[in-house]
Amino acid sequence: MTKSSSTKLKYCVIAATILFVAAHLLWEHLNGGILSHHLMHHSDYPSISNWWGLLILPFLAWLSTLRIEKRVTLQPSDAPVRAKILRGALFGFFGMLVLSLVQSLSFSVGYESVAIYLSLGLVLVGLFLPIYRAECIFGYVFGSIVFTGAIIPLIGILLIAGISWLSHVCIKPLVFRVIREKFR
Template structure:
């Protein structure tokens, strides 16, 4: 994929994201008004409007495409390596999208325990897989906008992504160093 093609793709992803969010907010407006969600699902806490999705999701789309472009351009001109990176990006995005849809849907229909188990499972998976990448965060927030808006899932995934990042950047190298240092 050339730089020109990637810029075109970046604009398409951002434009589709903006159109999706505007369409979703318009649908909400025409069906009873733009919803607001309370932190921790308690009405005592302040509510956060779904309008924030209009700012957050296009920013996450832009950030994801910039990070992916950087990751691809840092590789040598080897088409299979770049294809593998793009395949991993798609798996990360759609995996987190589906997970957040299932988690949000289960929470909305009253199965809070399933949503909590999925969140805890995501923390465990984050120890082994790099879910701190921008496309994973974008997929997670994009999938949960239907049920909980953009801010609350963003806060949650940033905490989980921080744990994943710490695991991959700090703990994983230490473990490999200890394993290599042991005599055979």
């Protein structure tokens, strides 16, 4: 992938994200007004407007394309390695997108326990898979914008991504070091 094609792809992803969020907000505006969601789903807590999606999602799109581009350019000019990185990024984005859609839909139709179990499962999966990557966070927030806005899912996925990062960057190397020392 050349520099100009990756730049074009980055701008296309950001533009598509902006168009999707703007279309969603326009639809909300024409159907009763822009929604606001309460923290912890309690009306006593402050509400957060869906307008924040116009800032958050394009930023996450930019950040994820930037991080993927950096991972690809840090590799040698080996096409299979670069293709593997891009496949992993797409898998992470679409996997989190589908999970977020299922979780948000189940919460919206009254199956809160399914949404909670999916969140707990995501924490467990995050111990073994790097869901702290920007494309995973972007996919999760992008999938939930229609049902719950952008801020609340962003807060939740940042907490889970922090656990995943801690597991992969701090705990996993320590475990491997202990295992390596033990079997030396």
